[in-house]
Amino acid sequence: MKKIVIKCGGSILDELTPAFFASLRELQDHGYQLVFVHGGGPDINKMLSMYQVEPEFHNGLRKTTKETLEVVELVLSGQTNRKLVQKLTGYGFQAIGLNGSDGGLLQADFIDQDSLGFVGEITQVNDQLISILTQEGMIPVITPIAVQTATGQKLNINADYAAAAVAGAIGAEQCIFVTDVEGIMVEKRIVHSVNKEQVEKYIEDGTIYGGMIPKVTSAMSALDKGLSSVMIVSGKAAFFNGKEWKGTKIIGKEWSYNE
Ligand SMILES: Nc1ncnc2c1ncn2[C@@H]1O[C@H](COP(=O)(O)OP(=O)(O)O)[C@@H](O)[C@H]1O
């Protein structure tokens, strides 16, 4: 069966519309099994501010101390994941929340402990666990906390990177990044598609900045892993009506938009 990974950003979790959930139903009707990975950056920042901790990011990745990691897991697993599962259930989907560190679902190693602290990059995904759930018609909703297998240490993973890694590991056909804008804006307009060369140029000249950077870089890595399609779409509107997609398609080297 065709699989699709949907990454839901923290920027949009509280604003998902009925039209967005209708698009999910369309995907299921077109034979897609859905797998969610969620973010929650704004919720984490809110909780950290209660502890008077200033967020610090390097290239879109949160510098994560031991104390910050505790807050990240508390918020993502205990609050954000619950919120998304509840919404999906409310719309009639069979969603099941999973912490990425459970059952070796997401396994990772430190990226650079000196500069980023407890931040990881995924080395392995327990795709069997995901398959067991999707084959039963359930929708896994994955929190981007991973485990370093050798030590049992938990690591904070950027949700965009986690989604791309899951998509590659389960052989997903597509990966969709759901966020608070309708796609990638270039000179005040949403563009239909961007290719690798354009992405690199737009990052360099500042057209693509901040939270959009991990999205486009992980989109490129997902395409390198063999996915057919990666899109950036808004959670405020319908993004698929059974025929057409709305948003920005990221195109790998060998792809043209008409394919
Ligand atoms: N070229 C661009 N087009 C659209 N949005 C962009 C662009 N460059 C940066 N952004 C920013 O990226 C944001 C989405 O990233 P982020 O806030 O991290 O979302 P999420 O929580 O969904 O991952 C947009 O709200 C916008 O401010």
Ligand SMILES: CC(=O)N[C@@H](CCC(=O)OP(=O)(O)O)C(=O)O
């Ligand atoms: C390492 C790292 O940056 N982890 C992210 C995990 C959440 C996330 O990615 O949330 P969004 O998708 O809403 O940005 C963080 O701590 O914010």
